[in-house]
Amino acid sequence: MLAFHRGRGNRADTETPGARSPQASPSVALFWCLFAGQASVLVLSPTLVPLARELGVSVSTAGQLRTISGVVAGVCALAAVNWVAKRVGLRQLVGAAALVLAVGSVLAALAPNYLLLALDQVLIGAALAFLISGATAAAGEWAPADDHTRVLSRALLGQPAAWVLGLPLIGLALQGGWRVAWLTVPVLAALLAATLVLARPKDAPTPTVGGVRSMLTNPVAAGWAVAELLAFSAWAGVLVYSGALFIESYAVSPAIASLLLAVAAAGYFPGNLLVKRIVSRRPVRLLLVLSLAMTISVAAFCLIRPGPIVSTVLLAVLAFFAGGRTLAGGAFGLVVGSGNRAAAMGVRAAAQQFGYFLGSVVGGLALAVAGYPGVAAGFAGLMLLAAAVYARLALQTRRERYW
Numbered sequence: 001m002l003a004f005h006r007g008r009g010n011r012a013d014t015e016t017p018g019a020r021s022p023q024a025s026p027s028v029a030l031f032w033c034l035f036a037g038q039a040s041v042l043v044l045s046p047t048l049v050p051l052a053r054e055l056g057v058s059v060s061t062a063g064q065l066r067t068i069s070g071v072v073a074g075v076c077a078l079a080a081v082n083w084v085a086k087r088v089g090l091r092q093l094v095g096a097a098a099l100v101l102a103v104g105s106v107l108a109a110l111a112p113n114y115l116l117l118a119l120d121q122v123l124i125g126a127a128l129a130f131l132i133s134g135a136t137a138a139a140g141e142w143a144p145a146d147d148h149t150r151v152l153s154r155a156l157l158g159q160p161a162a163w164v165l166g167l168p169l170i171g172l173a174l175q176g177g178w179r180v181a182w183l184t185v186p187v188l189a190a191l192l193a194a195t196l197v198l199a200r201p202k203d204a205p206t207p208t209v210g211g212v213r214s215m216l217t218n219p220v221a222a223g224w225a226v227a228e229l230l231a232f233s234a235w236a237g238v239l240v241y242s243g244a245l246f247i248e249s250y251a252v253s254p255a256i257a258s259l260l261l262a263v264a265a266a267g268y269f270p271g272n273l274l275v276k277r278i279v280s281r282r283p284v285r286l287l288l289v290l291s292l293a294m295t296i297s298v299a300a301f302c303l304i305r306p307g308p309i310v311s312t313v314l315l316a317v318l319a320f321f322a323g324g325r326t327l328a329g330g331a332f333g334l335v336v337g338s339g340n341r342a343a344a345m346g347v348r349a350a351a352q353q354f355g356y357f358l359g360s361v362v363g364g365l366a367l368a369v370a371g372y373p374g375v376a377a378g379f380a381g382l383m384l385l386a387a388a389v390y391a392r393l394a395l396q397t398r399r400e401r402y403w
Helices: 026-042 044-055 059-063 065-088 090-110 114-141 145-156 158-176 178-183 185-198 219-250 254-265 268-278 283-303 308-336 341-396
Strands: none
Touching (some): 026 185, 044 059, 044 158, 044 178, 059 065, 065 341, 090 178, 145 158, 145 308, 158 178, 158 185, 158 308, 178 185, 219 254, 219 308, 219 341, 254 308, 268 283, 268 308, 283 308, 283 341, 308 341
């Protein structure tokens, strides 16, 4: 039986209403970390078409830029918890990653050709891995034990906020070209995240009980990791190709596509907030229901395209379910890895980044072979597989108490 780990937590980081501290609260600092990471990913969505045209490659080929950073990030996310975090501490790890992400974004804007832009994705992928895995692990290390879910929930809102706030700004920057878009939101957000994190007191290396391999010997933890990989693959594929869908389906400009994506992303917030209230009730069954809902929603978004307004609404519905599923998956991960939260969040970050690789590959191949109906089949199939894994986990854990 797995029980919720109730350690003492770091009382200095407790976010009491009257507390005064020169540094940002954990929620604020981690919010901007995940905002910066998501902004560096999202910038590809509205810039994919103009980038492909300038560099002389197809849209599906341009989309493979995310497969490069995804593979690198997946590998580095595991290194972040198996080696780096044990030696340097989360504050140093996350702060340095944010700075490297800013540098990588500048180099992307300066890349003269597709090859050098692809090589730069190696640097960006490594930075993303350490930033995301470190930030999500910090939600469990920088807050009291009974406050982990609340801090994680607030931190995870940084990702949809990058859609709602970042994408319109990226759209405005696109008036000056896709290179200017890379130089604005991703760079500024990463520098802000680095400033907030490095202002915190230096912390000790992250203590662990065993490593990733040890944690995954638990069949529930292993099943959770597989389901997260499949679910993130489908959702990441949507993030990469949704901008191209709007541009190619409705002939809208990249700036308008960015605005529509930002409007749709607003659906993520109520999904996150609703699930935060109910996640303690049968979390695996909740993940199963949300995965099935995303299966239907992603197919509808890719197949039903009568106009940009309808597509925006369908994407908002998909974002609603994704917001809930992402929080539920992360909260459940903190439980199954309660003895080694850094390892659990490293596995989750690896699943997310390998998900970008798998989602980009599946989406690119499907788009090249069968257009957006093929994309619908590919992404819906990935989500359905995730739902099947959660159904198995629900049967495995029906007699166990996880909260």
